[in-house]
Amino acid sequence: MDDKLDAIFSALADPTRRAILGRLANGKATVAELADPFELSQPAISKHLKVLEQAGLIRSGREANSRPRVLEPAALKTVAAWIADYRRFWDQSFDRLDDYLSKVQGYEND
Amino acid sequence: MDDKLDAIFSALADPTRRAILGRLANGKATVAELADPFELSQPAISKHLKVLEQAGLIRSGREANSRPRVLEPAALKTVAAWIADYRRFWDQSFDRLDDYLSKVQGYEND
DNA sequence: TAGCTATATAGCCATATGGATATATTGTGG
DNA sequence: CCACAATATATCCATATGGCTATATAGCTA
Numbered sequence: 001m002d003d004k005l006d007a008i009f010s011a012l013a014d015p016t017r018r019a020i021l022g023r024l025a026n027g028k029a030t031v032a033e034l035a036d037p038f039e040l041s042q043p044a045i046s047k048h049l050k051v052l053e054q055a056g057l058i059r060s061g062r063e064a065n066s067r068p069r070v071l072e073p074a075a076l077k078t079v080a081a082w083i084a085d086y087r088r089f090w091d092q093s094f095d096r097l098d099d100y101l102s103k104v105q106g107y108e109n110d
Numbered sequence: 111m112d113d114k115l116d117a118i119f120s121a122l123a124d125p126t127r128r129a130i131l132g133r134l135a136n137g138k139a140t141v142a143e144l145a146d147p148f149e150l151s152q153p154a155i156s157k158h159l160k161v162l163e164q165a166g167l168i169r170s171g172r173e174a175n176s177r178p179r180v181l182e183p184a185a186l187k188t189v190a191a192w193i194a195d196y197r198r199f200w201d202q203s204f205d206r207l208d209d210y211l212s213k214v215q216g217y218e219n220d
Numbered sequence: 221t222a223g224c225t226a227t228a229t230a231g232c233c234a235t236a237t238g239g240a241t242a243t244a245t246t247g248t249g250g
Numbered sequence: 251c252c253a254c255a256a257t258a259t260a261t262c263c264a265t266a267t268g269g270c271t272a273t274a275t276a277g278c279t280a
Contacts, residue, residue: 002125013119014268015112018192025196031227044269046228051267065226065277073199080193080200082128086135087190089183124238141257154239156258161237175247175256222280229274237266244259250252 004056005082008075011055016040017048021071024058028070114166115192118185121165126150127158131181134168138180 011017020034035045049069052058056075061068121127130144145155159179162168166185171178 002128005128006123006125009119009123013116013123015116018112018115021196025199041270042227047268067227071199073196076193076196077200079189080197083186083190083193086131086181086183086186089135089181090187151240152257157238177257
């Protein structure tokens with residue numbers, strides 16, 4: 001799972017790739033469509049797509065001449081699950097845990 | 111905000127750094143304490159800490175001889191906020207949005 | 221089959237990253 | 251002030267990353 005997170009976070013660290021995911025949130029798209037908003041070469045986009053796919057964030061389809069991409073939510077869910085463990089540090093709705101933690105931390109910290 | 115996400119995701123892409131955050135979730139810790147679980151040199155850990163700090167994920171304190179680190183939840187909250195936009199793709203509790211989206215996507219996809 | 225369209229792959233290059241060792245810096249205690 | 255402890259900074263090195271151009275591959279369509 002750690003390896004997965006490595007790949008996922010690493011894929012998400014690039015703004016072009018996040019923008020691509022944003023586009024795919026509206027539905028599947030061809031490589032050309034995904035490339036359109038950017039001033040990057042087509043191979044550069046293909047490379048980004050490969051990174052996203054290897055991280056499990058998207059999938060490739062096949063449709064006539066083109067290979068449309070779709071979002072693969074599971075990978076994002078993995079991230080959400082990871083970050084959920086930290087939610088208590090900022091979210092009011094985790095008050096009881098928060099109280100508990102501030103006691104524990106207060107003990108350790110002072 | 112995009113720049114922030116770049117730095118944050120990039121920082122989170124390394125398992126050592128995620129482990130450090132995990133340790134800091136139990137309360138503040140010195141560099142030596144943070145380095146202890148790893149078979150890495152002290153400078154390597156300092157480098158990781160610098161990356162985490164520049165991403166805003168941790169802060170440095172000062173206490174006698176040592177510079178203890180603490181978690182900085184805001185940066186993680188930023189990630190949670192980003193990913194929340196995708197929550198509808200996997201979470202049942204977002205059913206209405208999900209329905210809406212599947213209609214929209216169905217339209218675009220078929 | 222020939223040619224066009226869509227996309228992938230191969231190289232190549234510059235910069236970034238993660239690690240190591242050696243050394244500098246800063247604070248504490250004697 | 252000295253010596254030690256804790257941590258940071260400076261190099262250096264190997265590998266990874268992101269971009270480009272050129273070229274290969276696959277599927278239509280005439």
